[in-house]
Amino acid sequence: MIRDYVNRRVGRRGKAEAASQDTGRPILFVDVDGVLSLFGFDPAGEMPGPFHWIDGIAHCIPPASGELLERLAERFDLVWATGWEEKANEYLPGILGLSSRKLPCLTFDGRAVFGSSHWKLDAIEEYADGRPSAWIDDHMDEECVVWADAREAPTLLVETDPATGITEEHVEQLLRWAAGL
Numbered sequence: 001m002i003r004d005y006v007n008r009r010v011g012r013r014g015k016a017e018a019a020s021q022d023t024g025r026p027i028l029f030v031d032v033d034g035v036l037s038l039f040g041f042d043p044a045g046e047m048p049g050p051f052h053w054i055d056g057i058a059h060c061i062p063p064a065s066g067e068l069l070e071r072l073a074e075r076f077d078l079v080w081a082t083g084w085e086e087k088a089n090e091y092l093p094g095i096l097g098l099s100s101r102k103l104p105c106l107t108f109d110g111r112a113v114f115g116s117s118h119w120k121l122d123a124i125e126e127y128a129d130g131r132p133s134a135w136i137d138d139h140m141d142e143e144c145v146v147w148a149d150a151r152e153a154p155t156l157l158v159e160t161d162p163a164t165g166i167t168e169e170h171v172e173q174l175l176r177w178a179a180g181l
Contacts, residue, residue: 026132026154026178028072029081029106029124031117032088034138034162036065036096041163048164054091066096068171073100075178079127080105081120081135118143128153132181134174138162154181 033039037059038048049062072078080088080103089102106123117137121144124135134156135144148155156177158170 022131023077025075025077026134026181027079027128028076028174029079029120029127029133029135029137030069030103031135031137032080032082032084032092035136035160035165036069036092037061038165039162052091052095055087061092061095062165063097065166066098068166068168069096069098071171072174073098075175076134078103081124081137082106083108117141118147121147134158134177136160136166136170136174138165 030036039060041048041060047060049060049065051058051060053059069078078100082088082105084091084105085107086105088105092098093101093103104127106120106127108119108123117139118141120137124133125147128151130153132154133151135148136158137144138160139162140157140159144157148157154177156174158173160166160170
């Protein structure tokens with residue numbers, strides 16, 4: 001049953017900016033909203049980071065997130081997996097202080113659905129192309145878990161709390177997983 005599900009999904013592939021080139025390192029698919037751009041925190045409490053105006057919308061992006069991504073970039077090939085698509089490259093490297101000014105990014109042909117992440121699966125599967133892959137996102141649903149369990153290549157799903165986003169614990173979990181490959 002899981003194989004049939006995966007075969008149906010792969011038949012309806014999404015698009016990736018560029019094909020994955022196997023560097024010998026695993027891929028880390030990085031979502032933005034709820035991972036780097038935080039929401040749902042108590043506005044009366046201490047703010048988790050400064051606000052940045054992006055296309056007329058305020059995004060709370062903690063500067064420490066950039067340092068965490070830089071650590072992950074030492075072990076992973078980072079790829080934007082966000083409804084922001086190319087806008088992630090337009091805004092985030094500068095805000096986060098990333099040494100790489102541009103990361104590969106997935107495109108979704110307008111399929112973005114707020115409150116879930118399974119709509120990203122086609123593009124993620126196409127880009128991963130059998131490589132070991134991890135995915136950090138704030139909303140993994142059952143379809144994401146089924147996809148990850150059915151992959152032949154090692155796969156790790158890491159879910160964040162959108163009020164806190166990526167943490168040191170997530171980074172340690174990802175680095176341990178990559179070291180074990």
